[in-house]
Amino acid sequence: METIRLTMAQALLRFLDNQYIEFDGETTKFVQGVFGIFGHGCVVGLGEALAAKENTLPFYQAKNEQGAVHAACGYAKENNRRRIMAVTTSIGPGALNMVPGAGTATANHIPVLLLPGDAFACRQPDPVLQQIEIPYDYTNTSNDAFRAVSRYWDRVNRPEQLMTAMINAMRVLTDPSETGAVTVALPQDVQGEAYDYPIEFLEKRVHHIDRREPTxxxxxxxxxxxxxxxxxxxxxxxxxxxxxxxxxxxxxxxxxxxxxxxxxxxxxxxxxxxxxxxxxxxxxxxxxxxxxxxxxxxxxxxxxxxxxxxxxxxxxxxxxxxxxxxxxxxxxxxxxxxxxxxxxxxxxxxxxxxxxxxxxxxxxxxxxxxxxxKKEWNLEVNRLYCEDIPERLSQVRVLGELNEHLLPKDTIVISGSGSIPSDMQRVWRARVKGTYHVEYAFSCMGYEIAAALGAKLAHKDRQVVALVGDGAYTMLHTELLTAVQEHQKIIVIVLDNEGFQCIDNLQHSQGIVHYGNEWKTREADTGKLTGPSLSVNYAMNAESWGAVGLHADTIEELKTCVHTALQEKRPVVIHVHVAPKSMSQGYESWWRVGTAQVSDNPEVVKAWDSMQQEIKTVRKF
Missing domain, CATH: 3.40.50.1220 (TPP-binding domain)
Known part of the structure; x- marks a missing residue:
């Protein structure tokens, strides 16, 4: 059998670069690039292979490992799961930062290949920098945390194990019923070890996604x-x-x-x-x-x-x-x-x-x-689209203006946590198929901006708009810098209601006092977070990253800002103040939450009793 001597990392990239998908007679290249942040656990192994002139897979320098996975998710979703990105990190904290992204991919059945660096397989320098030592199980590293959020998990402890690991990885990534996050942990010493790989393993491989015909x-x-x-x-x-x-x-x-x-x-x-x-x-x-x-x-x-x-x-x-x-x-x-x-x-x-x-x-x-x-609901949506709140803009009104008047109909809109996805599922009117992109299976805060970058890489000729709350923006907005670096114009609209108001709504609906969710300063006399609301300038923050920062506090200002953003070449952040509690409410719906069974607060007791009455009417399985 003809072989070629390569390091494990070099063989891995050659393998990935030669994977293809066939679906309904159309064949496409499957792995389109690698997101990552280099560290000692990957830079001299997989990093060396990525830097080599022989490598043709693009490398995208992420700024946060979780954001890198979200960007890969957004990219794969916009390609209907038939084109993907891999994501690589160093060991320890860099790898663990990917865990929420892995959970997001798996919950949403989105294929993402995760390649975290790992501790030395030979164990000679242990404990290496960022290695966690578990006394009761020395084989357990931080990468074992991915087991709970991956559809397939493996660790390549010898260079020849790469072959079965990657064939199984592709099996899961290309299976519509099984796909999600696939994690293949790469010990940093093994990444650089050489092996005589069969040419057959590295040749073009076409994975056929056949429709499962009903009987x-x-x-x-x-x-x-x-x-x-x-x-x-x-x-x-x-x-x-x-x-x-x-x-x-x-x-x-x-x-x-x-x-x-x-x-x-x-x-x-x-x-x-x-x-x-x-x-x-x-x-x-x-x-x-x-x-x-x-x-x-x-x-x-x-x-x-x-x-x-x-x-x-x-x-x-x-x-x-x-x-x-x-x-x-x-x-x-x-x-x-x-x-x-x-x-x-x-x-x-x-x-x-x-x-x-x-x-x-x-x-x-x-x-x-x-x-x-339908007529009754359309009238209600029309009312929300025109809702006028004297003190500030209504969140739903802003969505209505964007949907009805300001954004091109083929704009890809992205959101993923808080009250905005609830509003969008209710009132957003998709006028072009495939333009609605909301992650709510895992409801992972921080998905929005990173996924918008991934979506833009998938649709460079389209406007991509991330609709994000101030809570999610502060949680993870670092891939805005990556968008600037990559010259990928995305528009981020921050709907600022001064806190985690979605959770504040839930808290208060169960009789609990407003506590710890609104963004207020701590008062010296009471020691509680009940002082004035924090004032944050998200547009200025965007400018510090090299993006364009704009402010809109009226409908006219919103119109001007969106018009400007659509003409811009750089990423844009539009900071919009919206009134707290101006999101849409539940429409003859219910949601079971773990309300306290006993409390000194009579409103909490009342909420518990109400919850028990509703539980009597639910299906048990």
């Missing part, structure tokens, strides 16, 4: 379930996006007059004004979807993981006769809510079900209810 039995069971129902409801999840099944779902719902509601990941697969689109569903959903969900006798989940926000903690579907059927490539998700699992590709299944059901003449029996609730 005749699955189609029959789906058709029978629908025929037995009078008021079916579809939940459009992220699997619709990744399967590219939007047109099929649109045709299915129109043919059988079945309404559909959107999850955060499924939103934007079909345009907002489709007559069967009820908009967002669940705890962060709107009036139309939540009202009809309570009546549904069959819920058809398409590519959804049925998280607690979608189901209102299993409370939303109140019809005692309601049954569940889930079309999903993941058996783990398809079995949720005690549903009938249809483990198959969304697009292929919808096509076959439509073909099999159409000759029966089936029509759902919602009559004029769909049009009525």
């Amino acid at each position: 005749s039995g699955q189609i029959q069971r789906t058709v029978e379930a629908i025929q037995k129902s009078r008021k079916p409801l579809v939940i459009c999840g992220g699997g619709v996006r990744y399967s590219e099944a939007g047109e099929e779902l649109e045709r299915f719902c129109a043919t059988f007059k079945i309404p559909f509601a959107e999850t955060q990941s499924g939103k934007g697969c079909i345009l907002w004004d489709n007559e069967y689109n009820l908009s967002g569903i669940g705890s962060t959903g709107g009036l139309a979807a939540n009202r009809l969900a309570k009546q549904a006798d069959l819920v058809i989940g398409v590519g959804t993981r049925l998280g607690d926000f979608t189901t209102c903690s299993k409370w939303l579907f109140q019809n005692p006769a309601c049954q569940f059927l889930s079309i999903n490539v993941s058996g783990f998700d398809a079995y949720k809510m005690n549903g009938q699992p249809i483990i198959a590709d969304a697009k292929a299944t919808l096509q076959d079900v439509t073909k099999a059901l159409q000759p029966t003449g089936y029509q759902a029996h919602w009559e004029d209810q769909i049009a009525k609730v």
